[in-house]
Amino acid sequence: NDLYVRQPKSNVFWFVGKIARVDGVSVPACVARQYPLIAQHAANLRPLEMYPHHDQKFEFWAAPGDSEMEVAYNRPDLQMTKIVIDDDLAESCMEVRTLMIGFQGEMYEGGEEGFHTWRDEDGYAVKPEVKGPDTGEQEISDDLMKKMEGMDAQKLWEEQERRAGRSPTDD
Known part of the structure; x- marks a missing residue:
């Protein structure tokens, strides 16, 4: 699973890394068992946002594994799950x-800002879904590929020149 930490008093969730677990270990138990490691990593990774709160319990949220692109595009059907570590879980996870x-843990290279998202109290995206323009470019591209099949390079070049308004014989 992908793991995020919520910036205190905000709806900003910072990606802090990925957790791994064998079958039979729940996501909350996995996070609870590694809480000191993950919390320290989050505080070190985001010193301005998280370190001032390192003496408090961090709020961790899990997303499906390798879902960074869905999170980045604010997919409305992707819900993060809040990891609640109560006393019973803290004891049983041992x-x-x-x-x-x-x-x-996530690592930044050369001035990277870090990946974050905005989520509500239920783990859904706050911002609207990011969608590419639906221009039909793929259909145009497929049609062009069909036309180009079987043409030799010289004819392709001549067609390109003709479409650009140049005579293929001009030098």
């Missing part, structure tokens, strides 16, 4: 062996 779970 039975999870560390070889059954893992965390791969």
Whole structure:
């Protein structure tokens, strides 16, 4: 699963990394068992936003694995799940062996801002879905590919020149 930390007192969720777990270990148990590691990583990754709150419980949210693009496009059907770590979970997660779970923290390179999203209290996107223009370019491209089949390079070049308003014989 992809893991996000909610910036305190805001609806900004920062991507902090990915968690791994074997069958039988729940996402909340995986996060709870690794909470000190993940929380410290989040505070170090986002020192301005998160470190001032490192003495408080961070609010973690899980998204399906490798869903960064769906999150970035604000897909309305993608809901993140809040990870609630109560006392019972904090105690029971200690039975999870560390070889059954893992965390791969996000790293920034060369001034990267970091990936974040805006979500509501239920884990849904706050901003509208990002959609590409529906211009029918794919149909045009497919039609052009069919026309180009079987043409030799010289004829393709001549057609390109003709469409550009140039005579293929001009030098």
